Each structure stands twice: as C-alpha cells, then as structure tokens.
Amino acid sequence: MNEHDTAGAVSRKSAFRRLIRYMKPHKKALAGAFTMLIIATAGDVLGPILAKVFIDDYLTPRVFDPLKLIVLIVSFILLYVIAALMHYFQLISFQKIALKIIQQLRVDVFGKVQHLGLAFFDQTPGGSLVSRITNDTEAIKDLYVSVLSTFVQSMTLLAGIFIGMFILDVKLALICLIIFPIIFILMQVYRRFSSKIYMRTRQKLSQLNAKLNESLQGMNIIQAMRQENRLRKEFGAINQQHFSAMMKSIRLNSLMLRPAVYALYLLVLMITLSFFGIQSFGAVIEVGVLYAFVNYLDQLFEPVNSMMMQLSRFQQALVSAVRVFELLDDKRQAPMKEGDGTPSIDKGMVEFQNVSFSYDGKTDILKNISFTAKPGETVALVGHTGSGKSSIINLLMRFYPIDRGKITIDGAPLQSFHDEELRRKVGLVLQDPFLFVGDVKSNIRLNHDYITDEQVIKAAEFVQADSFIEKLPRKYGEPIGERGAAMSSGQRQLLSFARTMALNPKILVLDEATASVDTETEEAIQEALQNMRKGRTTIAIAHRLSTIQDADHILVLHKGEIVERGTHQDLLELRGLYHKMYMLQKGDDLNHHLTLATRSGGAS
DSSP: OOTTTSTTSSOHHHHHHHHHHTTGGGHHHHHHHHHHHHHHHHHHHHHHHHHHHHIIIIITTTOOOHHHHHHHHHHHHHHHHHHHHHHHHHHHHHHHHHHHHHHHHHHHHHHHHHTBOHHHHHHSOHHHHHHIIIIIHHHHHHIIIIIIHHHHHHHHHHHHHHHHHHHHOHHHHHHHTTHHHHHHHHHHHHHHHHHHHHHHHHHHHHHHHHHHHHHHHTHHHHHHTTOHHHHHHHHHHHHHHHHHHHHHHHHHHHHHSHHHHHHHHHHHHHHHHHHHHHHHTTSOOOHHHHHHHHHHHHHHHHHHHHHHHHHHHHHHHHHHHHHHHHHHTOOOBOOOOOSSOOOOOSSOOEEEEEEEEOSSSSSOSEEEEEEEEOTTOEEEEEESTTSSHHHHHHHHTTSSOOOEEEEEETTEEGGGSOHHHHHHHEEEEOSSOOOOSEEHHHHHHTTOTTSOHHHHHHHHHHTTOHHHHTTSTTGGGOEEOGGGTTSOHHHHHHHHHHHHHHTOOSEEEEESTTTTSOHHHHHHHHHHHHHHHTTSEEEEEOSSGGGGTTOSEEEEEETTEEEEEEOHHHHHHHTSHHHHHHHHHHHHHHHHHHHHHHHHHHHO
C-alpha cells in the first residue's frame, strides 16, 4: 500500500470524532478534572477583582481598616493557593487520562496489525508501518496530553475572564469581544495551510523510516555489494524533502502564531486605553478598574497564544490520526473461519480441487491446481523459482483467501476450521526460521501452556537439536537475541523443527526446510525428518531433489501449473522437466564433491 493511496480515505473531521470517542470510558475522571479546572479558573478571575477592591476602596481613598485589610489579604492568598492546587491536580488528572487513552489506542493499533493478512504486509513497507504505530500515535498523544487539555483550560479561562470583564464594565467588555472573530479567522487560515504541510511532513518521515528499516534489514548485502553511497544518497534525498517540509511549517508558524496574536493584543490594548482616556474627559476613572482590565487583557491573550501555539500540534495530530485510523479501517484481514460448523483435523487428508490464485487480481500465480495428499503420504513440490510452490503453501496455511477452486482437509473446506485447530494441527517449517527474543525453551514452546517442559525436551531430542542445546552454557535457558542472530542457520532450523514437533501436528508443511542447513547437519536431521513424516501428511517444497526421492508423489510445477506428477522413478523415466532438473543438480553435486576432494588432496 502506497503512502498516498489511502490519504483522504478518512476525513479529519471523522478522525477527530473518533479520537473524542476514546474519551468516553473516562467520563467520571474527566468530570472531576473539569470541576477542578473551573475552581482554578474562578480563582484566577477573582484575583484581579480583589485587587481592584483594594485599590479603589482602600488604597486610593487612603482608608486602612486593619481587620478588613487582613481579611482581604488572607482571602487573596487563599484564593491563589487554592487556584494553584486545583491547577496542579487538574493538570495531573488530564495528563493521566490522556496517557490511558493513548495506551489503549496503541494496543488497538498493534492488535489490528496482528490480524492483518499477509496481502497487507506484501504491499506495505515495514518502516512505514512502524512509523504509524510509533510516530503517529506519539503525535496523537500530544493531542490528548497537550492540545485538548490546553484548549479546555484556555476556553474555560477565557469564559471566566470575560465574566470578570462584564462585571467591571459591560461596554468595554462588548468592545473586546471583537477579537473572537479575528482569532477564528486566524485559526482557519492557519489550519488551511498547515494541514497540507503536515501531511507531507508525516509522509516523508514515514518514508525515512521505511528507507532506514530497509537498510538495517539488508546491511550485509549493502556492505557486500558496496551500496553504502547509493543508500546514503537516497536517504539524504528523502531527508532533504523532509527538511523542506519542516521549514515550510516553521515559516508558517513564525508568521501566523505569536506575531499575529501579539499584534492583536496591541490593538485591543490601544482600544482599552483609548476607551478609558476618552471616559476620563467627562468622569472620574477608577484606577482599580483600569488595573483589573489591563490585567485581564494580559490573562486573556495568554490562553489565546497558548491555543494558537497548540494549533501546529493539533494539525499534526489530526494528520497522524487520519493515518492511524486508515490502518485500523484496513479491510485486508487475515482469512478467518467461515460457517457454523466446527470440524477437526483427525486424519490429515489434504485435497486441492482446481485451485487458481492471484496476488494482484490480474496475473494468476496458480492455475487449476489439483492433487490429493492422503494421511501418512508425502507430497513434494518442485519447480523453478516463481513456479508457484510457495503460493500453494500460503493457501494451505490460509495466509491468503482462495480466489477460485477449493481446498479441503479431511473433507471439510479449509475456511471452515477455527484458527486454533488449523494452527495446532498443521505444522510449518520455513526456509528462513524466525526466532523470538527469549530463551531456547520459550522459542520451542511459544507460550503454548499445554506444552510441558518434558514435551519441549522430547521434541528437541526427536529432531536431534538436544545435541547442541546441551552444550550451551544455560542449555534450555540459554538467552536468544533478536532473530537468533548469535546462532548458526542450522541451529535456528533445528529449533524450528523442535517447535513444530512440540505441537505434534497431523499435517507437516516443509518449505525448503533443509536449505539453510549445512551438509553435515542435514544428514543428521534427515533421519529426524523421516520420523517426523511417519503417520503424518507431509507437503514439502524442495530444491534439492535428493531430499525428496522417497516422496509418494512429486508434483512438478512450471508457471503456476502442474506439468508432471509421479514418483521419483516415474519422473526420471518420463525424461521431462524433472529429469533435466535432476541431471543438472546431479552434475553440480558431482563437481562440488570433486572440488572438495581436490582441496583435501592438495592439503595433504
């Protein structure tokens, strides 16, 4: 999925409404925080009024009643202490709620990704996906932690300030109301220009992550093929585009935020001073009222400034929310169970009936594939790269939905099985085994509580993985780093064998399972593979034809079609594609052995 493909699929308005809905479970906590905010705001508003009373009623007429002054001073101090405490607690409450909301959102996004089909991951760069889960949710966190709380506090303070203004002077308060249409216009202009800039900024940041992820994943190839300069130039080009987008954002913020608001503040201050100046020609002006109004103006533009400064974060959060909700709304789910029945896999008979499949909906990768694998039989899939072998495995594992045709297990349609039944009864061993961060035991058990420690050890012994595990410093408790990088490819593959056998599956799927294993290790596990296949239906992809000579059925694929089928001997007698492949590999193996023998003779 291209970054631009889904842009606009979720509108900013709907994204904002959905963000607000995340606040519903926290209604009571929000009500408590808002109550504290109102109390704190009331303290901020009443402060200048008490100051006005002191100036006009005591300081100007020089009336100093000790008792009344003490009451006034104590009230003033208590007011600000209470306001400060309420500000502290309401800020903590809003922040706590915000963090809980973003915590839930991240869990939702991560959970969604776990259930997306492989078709999604085929079309989405890994770095781009990481950017959505981390950077975009971080930007949304700013919306809850900073933006919404700032807007709520600022709007509440503005309402309180204008109430105080109307108490002091109705006419001047009405005149000051003209700032609101101007502020609204400023916000709309800023929103219009900034939304496009922030969308581009997020896209470029996502592309940076994608390029970085690609580089880290392929670092050995990059260094081996001397691609460092090319990758650096490509990364630099994207980085420059991100820099240009950020500079546009900075220029817009520099113009539309604090300078514009400060100019508006000066305008309103001049209007206020002019109003009092004109009034002074015909009447006495209360200094306390003037002080309170100027004080309110200072307080008035602080929340306005805060809201304007938060607009940039607001726009970034909305853009990020659009991207996150597009991910949450993605329909490319992993194929799920269909129908009401609950069939079980007891025998393990697999049947493909006229199955055709296309990844892109245009070009068929598989064409009318039909075969049957009976319980206990081994069916081998061979063919050149791109012939469709892995696609057959992907469909059998239900990684992709079936386009046309039918796949059954023990006579029941593949889509009728529960995920738990299918994953437990169909064991998969891939060419490139994946190990998780943890230890040896956890990588064999994979958090399946029903697999005991004894079963873990038996599975390892069964595939002869115990021979190297017992030599490890901590044996089954030996730590494994990311992707098992510290282990050899053969050791990783043996652990993947043990992991599969611990489940005791009815159907065994081997996707070139011995390709990453050295010759010595391969010979050691061939016997284990023979044992694994006993009593199980086995479907194996093989490039080394020597490993599947005893298969009950060999299917030769070419351009998505089965062009030959039979036993090893049958296919050799046919002298077709399989025969050519076998003779080529036999010649390669002979040359390889001669080379080894020559080297050994030279060394001696």
